[in-house]
Amino acid sequence: AQSVTQLDSQVPVFEEAPVELRCNYSSSVSVYLFWYVQYPNQGLQLLLKYLSGSTLVKGINGFEAEFNKSQTSFHLRKPSVHISDTAEYFCAVTGYSSASKIIFGSGTRLSIRP
Amino acid sequence: GAVVSQHPSRVICKSGTSVKIECRSLDFQATTMFWYRQFPKQSLMLMATSNEGSKATYEQGVEKDKFLINHASLTLSTLTVTSAHPEDSSFYICSAGQASSSSYEQYFGPGTRLTVT
Numbered sequence: 001a002q003s004v005t006q007l008d009s010q011v012p013v014f015e016e017a018p019v020e021l022r023c024n025y026s027s028s029v030s031v032y033l034f035w036y037v038q039y040p041n042q043g044l045q046l047l048l049k050y051l052s053g054s055t056l057v058k059g060i061n062g063f064e065a066e067f068n069k070s071q072t073s074f075h076l077r078k079p080s081v082h083i084s085d086t087a088e089y090f091c092a093v094t095g096y097s098s099a100s101k102i103i104f105g106s107g108t109r110l111s112i113r114p
Numbered sequence: 115g116a117v118v119s120q121h122p123s124r125v126i127c128k129s130g131t132s133v134k135i136e137c138r139s140l141d142f143q144a145t146t147m148f149w150y151r152q153f154p155k156q157s158l159m160l161m162a163t164s165n166e167g168s169k170a171t172y173e174q175g176v177e178k179d180k181f182l183i184n185h186a187s188l189t190l191s192t193l194t195v196t197s198a199h200p201e202d203s204s205f206y207i208c209s210a211g212q213a214s215s216s217s218y219e220q221y222f223g224p225g226t227r228l229t230v231t
Contacts, residue, residue: 032218043207043222044222046220090157096218098146099145099146099165101148102148104150104159105157106156106157
């Protein structure tokens with residue numbers, strides 16, 4: 001079984017400041033890792049994913065994440081945030097097949113202060 | 115890229131009635147689809163795995179008789195909320211995945227907001 005822990009339920013930051021949203025996972029098998037963003041009253045949008053290869057993954061909107069197998073982490077970072085980044089962010093994990101469930105973390109609400 | 119659609123996007127129904135939500139993979143075949151529900155300000159909770167041509171697999175604590183899932187074709191899964199009550203009001207999201215030896219994609223529908231009055 002897999003699980004995902006997002007350590008911070010809310011992260012307030014000032015505009016143009018850097019941000020890191022933390023995600024740790026647990027799994028007995030190799031997994032794929034994802035970050036999704038959800039704007040108010042909308043569905044999910046994929047920010048980035050780690051399947052294999054380089055542990056530093058770059059996504060949309062200037063976000064990137066680093067897969068750290070030894071620490072079982074997949075933290076999301078952005079060097080300079082904008083007001084438009086205000087949203088809920090979900091880390092997720094799944095197995096290798098299309099029949100594998102995606103398990104979501106509890107989410108981190110990123111609020112940007114002007 | 116591939117698209118997953120849901121219909122309806124919003125539905126309001128009276129307590130005691132049943133509501134059917136459709137999830138379609140528009141340009142690919144999905145032998146497996148997933149149904150999630152999301153309460154306000156909370157994460158997505160997996161309800162069940164929908165398997166084409168066979169019974170759905172429900173997560174622990176999800177009532178299979180209340181949330182009926184049918185996956186009659188490779189492009190359509192339906193979730194029927196039977197005898198809906200106000201506590202069933204939620205945001206329901208479906209997804210379908212595509213995996214190969216070198217890639218993986220999971221496509222999410224836009225969600226259906228159910229309000230039971």
